[in-house]
Each structure stands twice: as C-alpha cells, then as structure tokens.
Amino acid sequence: xxxxxxxxxxxxxxxxxxxxxxxxxxxxxxxxxxxxxxxxxxxxxxxxxxxxxxxxxxxxxxxxxxxxxxxxxxxxxxxxxxxxxxxxxxxxxxxxxxxxxxxxxxxxxxxxxxxxxxxxxxxxxxxxxxxxxxxxxxxxxxxxxxxxxxxxxxxxxxxxxxxxxxxxxxxxxxxxxxxxxxxxxxxxxxxxxxxxxxxxxxxxxxxxxxxxxxxxxxxxxxxxxxxxxxxxxxxxxxxxxxxxxxxxxxxxxxxxxxxxxxxxxxxxxxxxxxxxxxxxxxxxxxxxxxxxxxxxxxxxxxxxxxxxxxxxxxxxxxxxxxxxxxxxxxxxxxxxxxxxxxxxxxxxxxxxxxxxxxxxxxxxxxxxxxxxxxxxxxxxxxxxxxxxxxxxxxxxxxxxxxxxxxxxxxxxxxxxxxxxxxxxxxxxxxxxxxxxxxxxxxxxxxxxxxxxxxxxxxxxxxxxxxxxxxxxxxxxxxxxxxxxxxxxxxxxxxxxxxxxxxxxxxxxxxxxxxxxxxxxxxxxxxxxxxxxxxxxxxxxxxxxxxxxxxxxxxxxxxxxxxxxxxxxxxxxxxxxxxxxxxxxxxxxxxxx
Amino acid sequence: xxxxxxxxxxxxxxxxxxxxxxxxxxxxxxxxxxxxxxxxxxxxxxxxxxxxxxxxxxxxxxxxxxxxxxxxxxxxxxxxxxxxxxxxxxxxxxxxxxxxxxxxxxxxxxxxxxxxxxxxxxxxxxxxxxxxxxxxxxxxxxxxxxxxxxxxxxxxxxxxxxxxxxxxxxxxxxxxxxxxxxxxxxxxxxxxxxxxxxxxxxxxxxxxxxxxxxxxxxxxxxxxxxxxxxxxxxxxxxxxxxxxxxxxxxxxxxxxxxxxxxxxxxxxxxxxxxxxx
Numbered sequence: 001x002x003x004x005x006x007x008x009x010x011x012x013x014x015x016x017x018x019x020x021x022x023x024x025x026x027x028x029x030x031x032x033x034x035x036x037x038x039x040x041x042x043x044x045x046x047x048x049x050x051x052x053x054x055x056x057x058x059x060x061x062x063x064x065x066x067x068x069x070x071x072x073x074x075x076x077x078x079x080x081x082x083x084x085x086x087x088x089x090x091x092x093x094x095x096x097x098x099x100x101x102x103x104x105x106x107x108x109x110x111x112x113x114x115x116x117x118x119x120x121x122x123x124x125x126x127x128x129x130x131x132x133x134x135x136x137x138x139x140x141x142x143x144x145x146x147x148x149x150x151x152x153x154x155x156x157x158x159x160x161x162x163x164x165x166x167x168x169x170x171x172x173x174x175x176x177x178x179x180x181x182x183x184x185x186x187x188x189x190x191x192x193x194x195x196x197x198x199x200x201x202x203x204x205x206x207x208x209x210x211x212x213x214x215x216x217x218x219x220x221x222x223x224x225x226x227x228x229x230x231x232x233x234x235x236x237x238x239x240x241x242x243x244x245x246x247x248x249x250x251x252x253x254x255x256x257x258x259x260x261x262x263x264x265x266x267x268x269x270x271x272x273x274x275x276x277x278x279x280x281x282x283x284x285x286x287x288x289x290x291x292x293x294x295x296x297x298x299x300x301x302x303x304x305x306x307x308x309x310x311x312x313x314x315x316x317x318x319x320x321x322x323x324x325x326x327x328x329x330x331x332x333x334x335x336x337x338x339x340x341x342x343x344x345x346x347x348x349x350x351x352x353x354x355x356x357x358x359x360x361x362x363x364x365x366x367x368x369x370x371x372x373x374x375x376x377x378x379x380x381x382x383x384x385x386x387x388x389x390x391x392x393x394x395x396x397x398x399x400x401x402x403x404x405x406x407x408x409x410x411x412x413x414x415x416x417x418x419x420x421x422x423x424x425x426x427x428x429x430x431x432x433x434x435x436x437x438x439x440x441x442x443x444x445x446x447x448x449x450x451x452x453x454x455x456x457x458x459x460x461x462x463x464x465x466x467x468x469x470x471x472x473x474x475x476x477x478x479x480x481x482x483x484x485x486x487x488x489x490x491x492x493x494x495x496x497x498x499x500x501x502x503x504x505x506x507x508x509x510x511x512x513x514x515x516x517x518x519x520x521x522x523x524x525x526x527x528x529x530x531x532x533x534x535x536x537x538x539x540x541x542x543x544x545x546x547x548x549x550x551x552x553x554x555x556x557x558x559x560x561x562x563x564x565x566x567x568x569x570x571x572x573x574x575x576x577x578x579x580x581x582x583x584x585x586x587x588x589x590x591x592x
Numbered sequence: 593x594x595x596x597x598x599x600x601x602x603x604x605x606x607x608x609x610x611x612x613x614x615x616x617x618x619x620x621x622x623x624x625x626x627x628x629x630x631x632x633x634x635x636x637x638x639x640x641x642x643x644x645x646x647x648x649x650x651x652x653x654x655x656x657x658x659x660x661x662x663x664x665x666x667x668x669x670x671x672x673x674x675x676x677x678x679x680x681x682x683x684x685x686x687x688x689x690x691x692x693x694x695x696x697x698x699x700x701x702x703x704x705x706x707x708x709x710x711x712x713x714x715x716x717x718x719x720x721x722x723x724x725x726x727x728x729x730x731x732x733x734x735x736x737x738x739x740x741x742x743x744x745x746x747x748x749x750x751x752x753x754x755x756x757x758x759x760x761x762x763x764x765x766x767x768x769x770x771x772x773x774x775x776x777x778x779x780x781x782x783x784x785x786x787x788x789x790x791x792x793x794x795x796x797x798x799x800x801x802x803x804x805x806x807x808x809x810x811x812x813x814x815x816x817x818x819x820x821x822x823x824x825x826x827x828x829x830x831x832x833x834x835x836x837x838x839x840x841x842x843x844x845x846x847x848x849x850x851x852x853x854x855x856x857x858x859x860x861x862x863x864x865x866x867x868x869x
Contacts, residue, residue: 323746
C-alpha cells in the first residue's frame with residue numbers, strides 16, 4: 001500500500017491520469033455535436049456560399065434597385081388599415097395560443113399534472129404543435145376556412161402552442177411548490193391549489209412569453225400572406241406576384257418599421273414585468289430567473305410599502321405607534337378591498353388597454369364566429385382532399401429537395417453562430433470593452449431581430465438569384481437576431497466570482513474569457529445553438545416559397561396546383577425531419 | 593417496559609377523559625428500500641392536548657406531522673384523525689378532514705406576490721367552490737372574516753400589502769391567520785419558528801400559545817428549542833431516526849432528560865422510556 005502524500009505534496013505516479021476519464025455519454029454527445037458541425041461546414045461549402053457569388057450578384061442588385069426605386073408607398077390610410085389588420089390577426093393568434101397553452105402546461109408540468117398519462121400526452125401535443133410549421137397549417141386551413149383572418153389566427157395560434165406551452169410548463173416546474181402544498185393542507189381542491197398557489201407567481205412570466213411570441217408571430221404573418229392570410233403580408237405577396245417591386249419593397253419597409261416598433265413596445269413591457277429583457281434561453285430559465293430577481297427586488301421595498309399603508313389608514317398618529325391598535329383601527333375601518341393607490345390604478349389601466357386591444361382585434365380581423373362554425377362541416381371534405389398521401393412520381397426529387405432544405409438550415413446555423421459569437425460577446429456588458437460598444441451591438445441585434453426573415457430572403461434572392469444561397473444567407477443573418485441576443489444575455493448572467501478570482505491571479509482579459517467565462521456559458525451556448533438549428537430547420541421550409549430553395553417551393557406549388565396528396569407527403573417529410581432534429585436536440589441537451 | 597398509556601395515566605398529564613383526536617397505530621413509513629421515515633409509531637393525542645415533537649433534523653418530525661392530514665401516507669399501519677381513517681380516505685373525505693386541520697409551515701409558504709388578505713382568504717378554499725385568483729374573487733363576507741383573523745394576529749393594517757413585503761415573523765403570523773381561517777379543530781405546526789430571529793420567534797410562539805389556549809385547540813408542534821417545548825407543551829414526544837424515544841408529560845421533565853433525545857450515542861430508546869417510567 002502506498003503511503004499517503006505528505007502535506008503540501010501532490011504525489012504523481014508515472015502512469016497516473018492527468019485528465020478526467022471520459023464518460024461514454026458525454027463522448028457520444030460530443031461526437032454528435034462534432035458531426036453536426038462538420039455537416040454544417042460541408043453544407044456551407046456545397047451550397048457554394050462564397051464571395052464570388054456575391055460579387056456576381058452586385059450587378060443583379062444594381063439592376064434590381066433600378067426597378068425598386070422610387071418606392072411606391074400606398075396612402076397613409078391604407079398603410080394603417082393593413083397594419084391594423086395584421087396586428088389584429090397576430091394578437092388574436094397569440095391570445096388563442098396562450099389560452100390553449102395554460103391548461104396544456106398545467107397538465108404537462110411535473111408538479112401540477114394529475115398523472116403520467118396526461119403529462120406525456122400534453123407534452124406530445126406541445127412537441128407536435130412545434131413540429132408542424134405554421135405555413136403548413138395555413139395551407140391546410142385555407143382549404144377549410146378560405147382566404148381570410150381566421151386561417152392565419154388558427155395556423156399561428158396552434159403552432160405557437162409548441163413554444164408557449166413548453167415555456168409555460170417549464171415556468172410552472174420552476175416555481176416553489178410550497179404555497180400550493182399549504183393550500184392543499186387547508187383542504188383546497190386541485191384546481192383551487194393551481195389557481196391560488198401556482199398561477200400567481202408564474203403570471204408575469206406567462207405574459208412575457210406571450211409578448212415574445214407576439215413579436216415572432218408578427219414576422220411570421222408576412223410569410224403567411226403568401227398562402228392567403230390577410231394583412232400586410234398578403235399585400236406584399238400580391239405586389240410581388242405582378243412584379244410590382246416598387247410597391248412590394250415599400251410595403252416590406254413598412255413591415256420592418258412595424259416589427260421594430262412592436263418589438264420595442266413589447267420589450268419595454270417585458271422588462272417592466274420581469275425586471276429585465278429576456279428571450280427563450282433554450283428554455284424559460286432566463287425569464288424565470290428574471291422574475292425571481294424582480295420579486296426579490298420588490299421584497300426590498302417593504303419599508304416603503306409599510307409607510308404607504310400608514311398613510312392610507314388616516315388615523316391618529318399616536319395610535320399608529322402601537323401595532324395592535326393600528327391593526328384594530330384597520331379592522332374597524334372595515335375595508336375589504338385594496339385601496340386605489342398608484343399601483344392598482346396602473347394595473348387597472350393595463351387591464352383596460354389589454355381588453356381594448358383584444359376587442360379591437362376581434363373587430364379589426366373581421367372574424368365571424370357563425371361563418372367559422374359554418375365552415376366546420378367542410379373540415380371532413382377538406383381533410384379528405386389531403387388523403388391519402390401521394391408522391392406524384394416526384395418522391396426522389398422531393399428527397400433531394402428535403403436534403404437541400406436541411407443543408408440550408410445547417411449552413412444558416414453555421415453562419416448564424418460565426419456571426420453571433422463576436423456580436424453577442426460585444427453586446428454583453430461584462431465582455432464588451434465599453435458600455436457604448438455594448439449598447440451599439442445591442443441595437444444592431446435589435447434591428448436584425450426586427451427584420452422578418454422573409455424580407456431578408458427576398459433581398460438575397462435578388463442579389464444571389466433564386467436558390468439555396470439566398471435562403472441560407474437570409475436565415476444565417478436573421479439568426480444573429482436570435483442567437484446574438486441569447487449569447488449576450490447568457491454572458492451577462494454568468495457569475496462574476498470566478499472571473500474576478502482569475503483576474504486577481506493576474507490573468508489577462510483573453511485568459512479570463514477562455515478559462516472562466518466560456519466554460520460557464522458553454523452549456524447555455526450548446527442549448528442556444530441547438531435552438532437556432534431547430535428554428536432554422538422550420539424556417540428553411542418556409543423560405544422556399546419565395547424561391548429561396550428547398551422543399552418549401554414544392555410545398556407551395558403542390559398546393560397551388562391542387563395536388564393535395566403531394567402536399568400531405570411533403571408535410572409528413574417536413575414533420576419527420578423536424579421531429580428528428582427536435583429529439584436529437586433534447587438528447588444532446590440532456591448530455592451537457 | 594412502560595407503555596405510553598401507562599406513562600400518561602401515571603399522573604401529571606392533561607385531564608384524560610377527552611376523546612382521542614389523533615391515533616397512530618404501528619405506523620411505518622419507508623422512503624425507498626433503505627430509508628425509514630417513521631418506524632413503528634404508536635401515538636394517541638386527545639382533545640385539547642398540546643404535544644411538542646422534539647428531535648434532530650431528519651428524525652421524522654415533519655414526516656409524522658404530514659401523516660396527520662394525509663399529505664403523506666404510511667407504508668403500513670393506521671392513522672385515525674377526528675374519526676377519519678386517513679389511510680383509506682378518498683379525495684373528498686381527505687379534503688373535508690384537511691379543512692378541519694390547520695397547518696403552519698417552517699417557511700410560511702405564502703404566495704409572495706399576492707396581498708396578505710388574499711393569502712389569509714386562501715385558508716377558506718376548503719369551504720368554497722371553484723378556483724379563485726385575485727382578492728375580488730372571494731366573497732365579501734369571507735374577506736371580512738379574513739380581516740378579523742388578521743387582526744387576531746395583529747396585522748389587519750397590512751391587509752393590502754404584498755405578503756413578501758413583510759418580515760419573516762409577520763409572514764408567519766399571516767400563515768397562522770390563514771390556518772385560523774379554516775376554523776381548525778387541530779393545529780399542526782412544523783418548526784414554526786425555526787427560520788425566525790429570537791424576537792420574532794417569541795412573538796409567534798406567544799401567539800400560538802394564546803390561540804391554542806383560547807380556542808382549546810389540539811396542537812401538534814415540532815420544535816428545535818427545548819426550553820420553548822418545556823414552557824408550552826403538555827406532553828413531549830422525542831423522535832430519533834423515525835422511532836419514538838420519549839413520550840412524557842412536560843410537567844415532570846427536566847432539561848437533561850429531554851436533551852438525551854438529541855445525543856447520538858448511549859441513549860437506547862427502550863432504556864430512555866424505561867428510566868422515565
């Protein structure tokens with residue numbers, strides 16, 4: 001038996017390991033990640049995304065610019081009308097989705113679910129909703145409900161459950177269950193426990209997630225315009241169809257402005273609700289930590305609140321010194337509802353504005369409930385049209401196109417990651433050399449986020465010509481809006497302790513970055529990149545419809561020429577692909 | 593070996609002819625194959641008795657309390673509370689039973705982002721129907737009752753503040769008011785002052801004592817502080833690794849006897865019970 005090493009001595013045997021032994025699980029996950037990275041590089045090269053393509057494209061762009069300018073804006077009234085219609089559809093779709101997501105999330109969250117069956121069942125519904133792109137739903141619903149607002153509301157409303165439902169369930173799982181248990185101990189029913197003990201702490205996060213989805217849906221609605229959902233996207237599609245670029249691009253500029261305005265408003269509300277802005281950080285952890293932080297800060301305001309409550313009592317100051325007498329005075333006062341102080345008035349105003357927006361949306365979207373129910377009998381006929389799946393003799397071609405779509409998504413993710421890491425790092429206040437730099441890059445990210453991918457795709461279709469390169473570059477740049485923000489937020493959330501400790505040992509800025517900041521952020525980064533890949537797979541399908549390559553183009557064409565059997569085949573192929581990547585992502589996330 | 597009943601019968605305890613309220617008979621709770629939460633516990637608590645549970649963390653005090661209102665169910669044995677057999681009670685029966693039992697937790701377990709009064713009103717959920725979210729969804733009469741309960745713990749003037757703006761001691765008093773809202777016959781308290789500073793502890797303990805006396809509540813309360821236990825309880829029950837190692841009237845006990853519950857070595861369960869008898 002070897003003697004234990006003496007104090008202060010580390011005894012190193014000649015053959016002793018100096019690195020941790022690898023575990024088989026993390027090795028497999030690392031290999032899969034390396035495989036994905038290699039595939040992305042291959043896709044990037046294979047799609048011939050290079051400088052030459054863009055140099056060639058310059059004269060295209062110049063020629064195109066000549067046809068675009070001067071921009072032909074419609075009248076102000078018309079713009080307002082289009083924006084209103086679009087916003088109405090987006091608000092209703094998001095509202096529908098949140099309403100459906102709350103019960104689903106309650107069933108799906110481990111701490112509120114009645115049993116494993118309902119938990120797995122509702123988790124499955126959520127994953128399926130995520131995997132069926134809203135464009136696909138819209139193509140189906142247009143057959144049933146016709147061209148109009150309802151199609152858009154249903155398509156976006158149902159697809160959004162995939163994100164909102166998951167985030168709500170995660171939010172519920174992160175709360176402290178103790179309050180609900182206390183209500184249970186008092187004899188409250190299951191529903192009473194959920195309403196009284198679970199919903200109050202998650203409501204701010206619920207609203208924030210809803211607003212975040214509102215931003216996303218606003219950008220999606222532009223795409224849905226191409227398959228017949230009313231609003232500004234529809235107007236763009238109509239203009240482009242008749243090659244009226246002056247009008248089409250003018251409308252695209254309007255959309256850009258609208259998206260940025262809505263993003264700013266919803267971002268401000270979310271910041272107020274959660275204490276800081278937060279996106280879907282591979283889950284809702286960010287939103288929740290934000291909410292918890294806000295709660296903590298509010299707890300600190302206790303003293304101020306106490307003073308305020310003294311004021312509202314309005315009793316003899318001598319009385320207010322004795323807490324027992326103060327309590328008795330409040331009882332004698334007999335008030336059983338909260339006083340109308342600033343906070344309550346503010347809350348009531350928010351509620352009124354929200355109600356007004358929802359009501360306006362109902363009238364603005366012009367959805368007739370009776371008409372909607374009238375179309376229901378047509379559901380069976382319409383669904384019959386889509387069955388059985390057919391290939392129209394194109395299966396080989398469809399497989400090739402599906403592969404191209406996957407290639408676009410992979411290459412776009414690579415572009416997104418390569419651009420986002422430096423941009424995101426520079427936007428993080430604890431990494432950027434100065435606050436001004438951080439703010440500048442935050443603004444860049446915000447503007448990129450505001451541009452719908454479709455508009456980017458149209459621009460790149462013009463520059464690089466129809467095809468895959470346009471799709472990959474558009475998605476890649478659009479990805480900076482998502483990933484750049486997530487990277488910046490994650491970097492800012494990293495515990496500064498280890499960084500300080502390393503800096504104190506005399507390590508340089510770069511050494512600290514690699515030894516402390518990056519390792520701490522690695523897990524989050526992997527999750528975010530997988531999330532981006534996931535999003536890109538679905539988006540790559542959608543962008544095909546403006547000629548940006550891949551299977552989306554075939555999807556739109558098949559529905560235009562009424563080959564619904566082929567539409568079903570394509571939907572199934574897309575669904576299988578998305579599910580495959582989704583499961584891969586879940587598996588990878590559990591390994592890191 | 594002296595049985596529990598003999599000890600109780602031997603004198604200084606509370607007046608006996610009262611009906612049993614809580615009856616544990618040979619209750620064992622296992623967490624997994626190796627961990628014993630409760631080990632063959634038999635215990636009878638009668639109306640109006642104040643029983644204090646003592647023991648190290650992990651000795652089974654919380655587990656025992658949570659068995660009283662069926663938040664946890666035993667692996668074997670029987671738990672009868674207020675005439676209901678908890679182990680076989682259905683959902684509705686259990687809810688009716690829980691309504692009659694107030695529970696005060698160590699961490700208060702209030703809904704922090706809601707007002708104090710709304711938290712108190714949630715204590716009445718057992719007797720109203722349907723889910724409630726927000727103070728205005730509770731009937732006015734209930735809210736008035738809640739305000740009275742709040743005044744009883746001296747906090748009616750805080751009714752419309754967010755409950756997380758209160759200090760720890762105040763929050764625990766709100767939790768007591770919430771339990772009172774149930775008009776309970778039995779009060780369970782799981783280390784109600786363990787996370788409070790000494791002054792707040794004293795306030796909350798005084799409150800619990802006053803209420804239990806005024807309402808002649810049957811109380812089961814777990815505590816860490818031996819002095820508090822001796823000053824309040826009619827009867828002291830000591831637990832170690834899930835076993836009952838002490839069950840005596842508080843009156844004749846001295847500090848050292850009780851401290852033996854906490855010593856890890858030398859104090860064999862039967863020896864303790866025997867020596868005391």
